[in-house]
Amino acid sequence: MGRYVGTSVKRVEDPRFIQGKGRYVANIQLPGMVHVAIKRSPEAHARITGMDTSAASAMDGVLAVFTGQDFKDGGCGSLPCGWLVPDTKVPDRPIVVTDRVCHVGDSVAVVVAEDPYVAADAVEAIEVDYEPLPTVIDARGATDEGAPLVHEEIENNVSYHWALGDQEACDQAFADADEIVELELVNQRLIPTAMEPRAAAAQWDAASGEMTVWTTSQNPHPIRLLLSAFTLGIPESKLRVISPDVGGGFGSKIFHYPEEVIVPWVARQVGRPARWVATRTESQMTDSQGRDHVTVCKLAMTSDGTFTGLDVETWANQGAYLSTFAPLIPTALYITLLSGNYKMPGVFGKVHGTLTNTVPVDAYRGAGRPEAAYLVERLVDLAAARLGRDPLDLRRQNAIPKEDFPYQTPVAFLYDSGDYDRLMATAADNADYAGMRDAQAQARAEGKLRGVGVVCCIEASGPAPSAVAGSLGSAVGFWESGEVRVHPTGQVSVFTGSHAHGQGHETTLAQVVADELGVPLESVEVVHGDTGRINFGMGTYGSRSACVGGSALVRSAEKVRAKVLQIGAHLLEAAEEDVVYDRDTGRVHVKGSPDSGKDFGELAFAAYTAHNLPEEMEPGLDFTSFYDPANFTFPASSHICEVDVCPDTWEVRILRYVAVDDVGKVINPMIVEGQIQGGIVQGVGQALTEVGAYSDDGQLLSGTLLEYAVPRADLLPGIEVDRIETPSPHNPLGVKGAGEMGTIAATPAVANAVLDALAPLGVTHIELPLTPERIWRAVQAAGNGA
């Protein structure tokens, strides 16, 4: 092991952020820059019967007002969907609508002004006549006979059906089952709410025909590809897309959005640099949202508690249009995870992707995997209650044993490595689980509503083998590129196609490369987020940057080492097999004679002077690799949560939260712990406070941070984080994704704890979030009125 990997190196990116020097898109100021503002639909579904832009156009400081027809006539293509399962019906999604709006927030017109305040005034001055149409918002209700159609050409509002698993084995499991537990549940709509609202800026150079676009994206190269091939029509060679510092994403900044087309189009049209910055309200009604499933599921088991089958049917709300990767989330990232951490022969799942008059739904932290974990872990708790078993014991009984890895599930995935029993044992030790149960009994005797929630969860991270992704419906590959460029002085620039928006790649990827080459961390800089500097890349989502992006850099560093070794041998006048590359120091020396060697810097310089290189060797020291992962990696977690529910106010108070995660080898423990902690609190948010709510007529009821309740600092008393490591055999670093595990596990951990607390009152299920009102209603409904 090298000097840096495995240690909590302080983040190299922090000095600019703590001093207010973050380079966010909204901070970009260019000479002559104009401001773009967008007229949004207040209607969820309506025909536009008239629009009067004259008052807006006539305002001082307004340069132009553009309508949907202007963008269409100006060559803008519709937004494409990049993941299509068989027979997907894809509704047309124009950049700016022309005649019909399909969700609150749909873009209706675009204002360009000298000043952002004037642009906002002009937006208000545009008059639009709407003829309201009937709306549908519910994932399952959308398919009801006679439900209003979001798009007339798409029958029953069904975009696609998809199924996976062994239906026969599943049916047999239920036919033979001693016990069956069933559950109907909603996995509620969430709004990702990255703290930085989306933004875009653009500069057009008419002389060269070159366009530069700055956008708050997690993946600037795919955005350039989509802009070039589908929406804006400027060739990739003339289009530079930069995602500088991005203030959080959580999935919501993966997708191609209308404003990424509008702003450069406007910049070219008016011949001046342009910028658009979303208000928070705009973000809440236009950023792709998450989850929103209605699910019917059941678990079959024998009388001794052995799980034998799981049957799941889900209606997944996709919103008004298919966002960039929408069909991927409830299919290949959801049904495939239904086996959880358990041995179960008969797993079968089917999903119906439905269209509604709501904001499009796509990946949000965890993306499909939290939805799977939530229903599996709720069913396991119901099973434990049915059998009168301790929920932790029942999980340990059914967990895939460590000697069974690699483990083939009935739903396509081949799990790489894991030790779920040790994971749960560690969590139980850290929490003093037995003591917690004793304390619970004591608390109950005192009339308190104390609950303990236990989960064991799985994630698939680091998507994905490109050929597999292609076979499942992807329009793109999921490899990653990594370039290691050694400069003549021995300084190193690392160019990665991954993108950091809080994850700390500038530190962790530098740790990886510094160790691979044996050079000081300070001599390695990491460059990301700019199509003008990085040849290509797929970006960051699905906890893939270390697994896939890091592996690409390992491959490139190996190529650098091989060339440096050859040069070293040549200069030392020794055979290659007689010299070694010391990865602690970056020196090449003759075996057994560490003093007779050449430093990394000397050898890099020699590569560039090219005065004395081995015969036929090209000068330079710069290698790029495109790493296509052999498989996903499979992080796992066991979390234990202890809560009290107040019997007067029905508020939930978290007493302890104990997390043990296995994310394989860890590059930077401090950063991984930060990812886990942050993920947990987002998962707790889903359990207790957050819901993207719509009225029946499609009004977004949680359009600001007044109504959309993200967790605040006092929601938890603190989080106890620990880990075990089972290295992934699927990548050279042995790493697994760390970004989403916390979120996946926390929602069911808290839900199980609260329902455990309420068990004495006969409450077995409450839809999330577990607000005091919902808990009170459930307690009343269970016959505890008074």
Add this chain to the structure above:
Amino acid sequence: MSHRVRISVNGKAEEADVESRLLLCHFLRDQLGLTGTNVGCDTSQCGSCTVLMDGKAVKSCTILAVQADGCDVTTIEGLADADGLHPVQQSFWDNHGLQCGFCTPGMIMTAVEILDRSPDASDAEVRHGLEGNICRCTGYENIVKSVVAAGARGS
């Protein structure tokens, strides 16, 4: 209608004609180029835009520039001495108190005021004090640790 305001920003006297509706956060960002003060919402919920006005932490999106007339405003850019980082900034770096960095300036400014009021603030006091600032990345764990540690070091 425009008004002449005189505001001391990070110790420098600024004088400008501003529209009566101009928010302090936009005055700082767009007119003075102090883009360290981020704007994360439009309902004064998130606290990203927190600055110190006459020593008190305020959300600069709830203050009109004209209301700051005659006041001393400190933004994240003016927090440290020329020779380094403010102890709270240093503590955020040491304790991994930030990830994407967007809420960080507001968090740091609020933390400075919390520690000003209560230098040995406990974990629970810090959590309560930071209620008006939203972070979506860290789960607050390391932010709280950063603030408590900065207090313990005598910021």
